[in-house]
Amino acid sequence: MVEISLAGKVAVVTGSSRGVGRAIALRLAEAGCRGVTINYVQNRERGLEVVRELEERGAEGLLVQADVGEEEDANRLIKETYDRFGRIDILVNNAGICPRGTFFDTPLADFDAAYKICLRSTFLCTKAVVPIMKEQGGGHIVNVSSTSGITGGTMGPAYGAAKAGVIALTKYGARTLTQYGIKVNCVAPGYVETEMYYTANYDVKVRQQRIKDIPLGRIAQPEEIANVVLFLVSDLSSYVIGDTILASGGRTT
Numbered sequence: 413m414v415e416i417s418l419a420g421k422v423a424v425v426t427g428s429s430r431g432v433g434r435a436i437a438l439r440l441a442e443a444g445c446r447g448v449t450i451n452y453v454q455n456r457e458r459g460l461e462v463v464r465e466l467e468e469r470g471a472e473g474l475l476v477q478a479d480v481g482e483e484e485d486a487n488r489l490i491k492e493t494y495d496r497f498g499r500i501d502i503l504v505n506n507a508g509i510c511p512r513g514t515f516f517d518t519p520l521a522d523f524d525a526a527y528k529i530c531l532r533s534t535f536l537c538t539k540a541v542v543p544i545m546k547e548q549g550g551g552h553i554v555n556v557s558s559t560s561g562i563t564g565g566t567m568g569p570a571y572g573a574a575k576a577g578v579i580a581l582t583k584y585g586a587r588t589l590t591q592y593g594i595k596v597n598c599v600a601p602g603y604v605e606t607e608m609y610y611t612a613n614y615d616v617k618v619r620q621q622r623i624k625d626i627p628l629g630r631i632a633q634p635e636e637i638a639n640v641v642l643f644l645v646s647d648l649s650s651y652v653i654g655d656t657i658l659a660s661g662g663r664t665t
Contacts, residue, residue: 416646419444422497423645424489426451426480426537427507427529429459431606432556435634436504436641437462441471443642447497449474451489451507472497480507481528486536490544499548502645503541505534505578506556510608513568526570531577538585542594550593552645555582556637557600559660566622575600579656586654597644597652602660603631627662 423440427433429452437448448471452459456477463473474496478485493500508530511522534555545551560567561575578598585596603622623630640659643649658664 414648416642416648417444418502418645419446421445421501422447422449422493422499423502423504424449424451424493424500424537424541425504425506426489426533428452428504429455429462431608432601432604432634432637433504433506434462434465435638436506438465438469439635439638439642440502440645441466441469443646445471445502447472447474447493449476449489449493449496451476451478451480453477453479480533480537483536486533487540490537490540494544500541500544501548501551503537503551503553504556504641504645505537505553507533508556508558508575508608510567510571513570515569518568518570522568523570523573526574527577530571530574531581534578534581538581538596542589542592545594546589546592550595553585553589553594553596554641554644555579555585555596555598556641557582557598557656559600559602559658559664561600562656562658563664582656583654590653595644595649595653597649597654598656599637599640599644600656600658600660601632601637602626602658602663604637605631605633625663626660627665630661632659632661 425437428437466473478489480486557578558575560572565572582598
């Protein structure tokens with residue numbers, strides 16, 4: 413049996429007080445990370461609960477409130493992590509929102525918010541961490557996109573467009589950062605059982621139809637996406653560079 417060990421490594425996971433981000437942070441701790449930074453915007457109590465869960469798994473948790481779509485906050489998130497742990501081996505750009513609408517009714521503010529939280533945050537956090545990773549001889553960056561970034565999606569014009577940009581940033585990062593030992597990859601989940609999914613998909617009939625469109629016959633659990641991220645930050649992914657791993661239950665086939 414092959415075991416993945418991240419012993420001694422330090423990770424930052426944006427948007428990690430709930431949902432997929434929380435699952436990723438906990439999975440990294442279970443694999444041996446000694447330090448994991450949990451990022452939240454508003455709900456401090458949820459963030460503290462994830463920190464407690466990290467400690468139960470033997471990792472030290474650092475809780476940082478930051479709007480990672482803002483440059484000052486993104487820089488502070490990375491700095492506070494480095495100041496606490498002395499290194500950063502893994503960055504998971506997971507923060508995201510999913511405004512729902514159409515070309516007829518999506519406000520510009522919603523489009524800008526999706527761009528800011530999904531795409532600009534990925535750029536800002538990567539920009540802040542790469543000098544540290546370059547100096548220490550390498551690291552892993554995993555960007556969380558979506559199948560919407562490939563298909564255009566069903567939620568509206570904002571989310572898919574922003575997530576497509578995340579895939580493009582991943583490719584650019586791989587081309588320019590691999591020479592420094594920094595591996596950049598991407599995971600593109602389909603539907604996942606999270607609060608964000610239910611907020612955008614409250615119609616039971618729509619949910620049932622979407623499940624019918626998934627060959628596997630069900631929606632993903634957050635831990636299943638976390639497993640893909642764990643693979644990408646491990647030595648098992650040694651020849652995976654600049655790639656986008658789909659985790660859609662077959663929906664995109």
